[in-house]
Amino acid sequence: MKLALIGIGGLGCRAVGCILDEQTDTQRAFARENALVCDIARAPTDELEAVPDVERTVIGDTSPHVTGDGIDGGPELAAQVTRNDLPELRRTLDSVAIHESDAVLVVVPLGTATGSGTGSVLVSELQETYDVPVYVLGVLPADDDDDESALLAARGLRTVVPAADSTLLFDGELWDLTPAETDGEYDETTDEGLRELATRVIPLFSAGERDGHRVAENAVDSSDIIRTLDPGGVASVGYASATVEPDTRGLIGRLLSWLGSTPDTPESTDAAKVKSLVQQAANGRLTVSCDITSTERALVVLSGPPSELSRRGFESARQWLEDETDTVEILAGDDPRPRSSTLEVVVLFSNVTTVPRIDALQSRAVARQRDHASDGPSSDPH
């Protein structure tokens, strides 16, 4: 699928940088010419500058509420600043060729004022202007982040989720998202948490987009992803991988078996390997923990060397997933990569409605808001 990628705020910029950097293959999912990073600041920040060769824009640089560190105020102010700068923002969006993409993915750090404020306005703006689906990759704050960020995230979800065509969540509690530094400088190659995010997002959106590679029997095409995400709401992604022999070895194996020697691995092992990998992806750490039985639709992509893509294993894995999620809307696709030495499974759970992490954030947010209300009058000097 051809995606336009937009990153908001410092974390959003870093995420865009990591996704672009991690993507070394030829797939079209994310291209630099279709990426934009955007932050509220006085002047271009280090994080904006850290993403090379993409469109970047600074908003609010003329606003009195914007300081060198960003916005000095809540998400309402961030939203207001964004609205004020919409004409300029629109011009920048024009250079990203969104109408030529199959969808837009906006990375929104929900626990920040910029993320939930600017994100909300930008997603609505994209929806009004373009007729491609607008997806949000929303990053949730960790437990260590202050309660204010929980409040921002809980409120941001209420705006972003209804506005977006689907919101994929990535829980900051599960991965370390603090900016990695080498010699005091931000270094995207060591930004482990966001690298993990990229590892999940790339195979999901790039399946079926390998020009010149072997064509899948059941390719996952952008329409499959769009249909899976169509119910809206919140989505979560599971991932698992295993190292295998690339296909060149498989060929020698086949030659050996023709010459009468036994192949190194019986094929039933391949079937078990594929099934267990799908189970690992679904039962392991998801980008946001959720009850997968609350899923409305799911998509599973199996990629790796064609000789490892066991039909029986994938079929029974798909069946298992249908039983496990209690939904019949499951699309399954293969993504053969002859030269790869990794067998990878990515599972997308669309419209999951039981997400304990969101409940927890809401509780913290309500408590924080109550504190605000009781502090409010006494802390007001006037």
Added chain:
Amino acid sequence: MKLATIGVGNAGSKIVDRMLEFESKTDRNLCRHVHAINTARTDLAKPDYIPEDRRLLIGDTNQKAKGHGVGGDVEVGAEVAQKDIDEIRRAFDDIEIHQVDAILVVAGLGGGSGSGGGPVVIDALQQMYDEPVYALGVLPGKYEGGRPALNAARSLQSFVTKVDNFIGFDNDAWRAREQTIEEGYEQMNRELASRLVTLLAAGETDDSDVAENAMDSSDIIRTLDTGGVSSIGYAATSVETANEGFLDRWSSDQEEPRDDGSQATKIKGLVRRAVNSRLTLPGEVSSADRVLAVISGPPSKFSRKGIESARQWLEQEADTVEVLIGDDPRENASRLSAAILLSNMTETPRIKEIQDQAVDAQEKIAAQEAVREEEIDDLITDDNNDLDPVV
């Protein structure tokens, strides 16, 4: 007979491609016109034998497809084909209909493009031409899940009512075991292609000077005339090459009787094996309305006695007197094969199973859709609705 063959969707196009492969390998010339129609650009790049200019991408300007398929949704598949109906008709203008006896539409019923687009394509063909339009439909296996079953159950109704005959292929019955995804589909499609082509290529020349037992296209059309759902049985055995036969005769210097008992037994045995083999769509043979059997191979291996006793056996087995059996002489063939068409076979348990699975799926989908908005709203709203949206 001579066919215009049209593959719709991914499965349909791949099967048509394998039919062309089988034809070229066995010196047949069944498909005089071919077309692949699909909503996904990547899938249209796959065929090896379908010429580039016979591949039609539909729905590429449609917001729901954009050349990237229809996401396995039968309704979007139908909508996309309907919107591009003029383009589809234009493609069919090229069919030199006087050169073909019938039209065959091949499609998978579990996905979106074939199951939804197939019936639209068939409607167009039925309107444009008087020749019979048949379909070969691939039914999804149980393991493929509820959504494909629902697509197939709905699509099957459209197919069967619109075509002159529907030949079924059941993925469940042909499910491969220890194979990769790629090999599995290849093998299934090749098995199916050999059955279809062996059966339908009989009488492709309709020459008057061939043996009187030869099958011709009117026999095939007559058998398929019942409508309904049909199935194909198949068996083949290799024969020694003409060269060896010649040397045999040279060395022993005696003419082999052309119609000896063993040859008759062989033909009858082959027909029995074909009927008792795994059918393209398993079902009760005795529930078939009409039966057609094609014996294909080197004429020296044919046996009139064998054909006669095979006919008697078929009449009993299928419990019908409407049995046509004939041969399809292929001088250089290395195999003697029998393809049996069981037309309008009414007892096919697999279709009932798919319908049951589809009903369950439809209920589940409706139940989820009914609470969708409410559940999303619950998820993003705190218990007492204390938190306000940002904007």
